[in-house]
Amino acid sequence: MTRPSRPARVLASALAAGTLLATAACADESGTPEASTVSPAAERSPAPSATPALTGAGAQAALITPADIEDDWQLANDAATWRNTMLVGKVDVAQFLTAKADAADCQRLLDGLYSDSLLGRTTGASGLRGFTSEDSRLLYQVGDYGSANLNATLDWLKSLPEKCNQFTATAADGSPRTVQVVEYKEPPKVGDALAALTVTVQGTSNGQPAKTTLDVTVFRVGASGAAVTNGGLSGVDHDSTVLALQNGAQRLKDVLSGKTPAPLPSQFD
Template identity: 35%
Template structure:
């Protein structure tokens, strides 16, 4: 006859085994609840969540810019930004050939004159450009997005910074023998972008018939990250620095906005 003690001892191990099995099932369920990886032998592995694929970067142009052609065009300021009396240009300003196409023996100052005449402040042709006229003051503003590597832009900016010292005052002669007395100084710019430089160039010209003209140019060049823009605001008589500052401020904001929209669309 089996005693109650023996029966209890026989049942206890089986109960313990059931308890351990149940604990194992609970542990497996806990692993699933916390998203832990099941053993490779699991008949139905849990699904995994892949990491989001980072957005592809826009391919860089040889000049380092990340702007598309359409974005570069959209980054130009317009007559709406400057307001009246600025309008779409009617063509190259007549004073460009008459007063900027000149020669000098003052070393680096010839390079400055050539740069002003060709409108290549950043050392190369513009990628896109817009010209606006102020007929009230016989003035023209040319604004361009550069097609230059950042290192080339910085080199051009460094050279422009030397002009108020190296070419503070010099003389030049045009093709029509007009004599010019030229002064170069720094001009004030808003603190925008990563690097910038502005110049004010005053040209007092006297023709062979003793007629006198005064041409004033305000120029600015700004690098914003991988991209850069430049402008020249010139006119007979005086030109307002406020126009230069407004164009630089608006240009930097527009360029930043175009870059931000480009990243959002990727």
């Protein structure tokens, strides 16, 4: 079917409109534009950053206190120098028959836990605080790491229960250590994103059988994040991990929104 041609008056109108538009963009005889068009986008000021950067004072204010985790936790003065020798070991690569690259992830986990560097390097301010209760330790770290880096760390941690479910590492004295990595079941929903594991290491310490269990959790709020590592030779108190996550996330949110965290934590049901 042949499409009918447009009436001549329609084409004439379109040509006239095009001529008017072209004329409006031209300069008058004095060289001054007769009209200028500014796009709405150019008139708008740049959008503010979605999440403010964490300052040094803010990082310290975002750190949890003994009141946030309750029970018998005491503030420690030497948390920055803590090193758990049960986490020292060289992963047996031969166990990873079909995925040797996974061995590198397992080694990174052990090394990161030993050196308290799971979150990597900060891009801004950071803070660290430790607590002790009998033979258990709880370490809380907070800092500005960048959202992309934190998301990559969270994705990596979430992959470990499959990659590193159980493996053997050789201690400095040549003795074997069995490491198990499982998903932390039903962690509290905090921050913008969260990864939660429970890591168990069995072997010997000073020639005696030993077993240490740790909750290893990381969450992100904007470009800032925090890590909670909690446990020891007597096992792990999951309730303290939950409180550290809940109250820590609230403190970080308050600081990033310009508020002062409450001296006492909120009560969670």
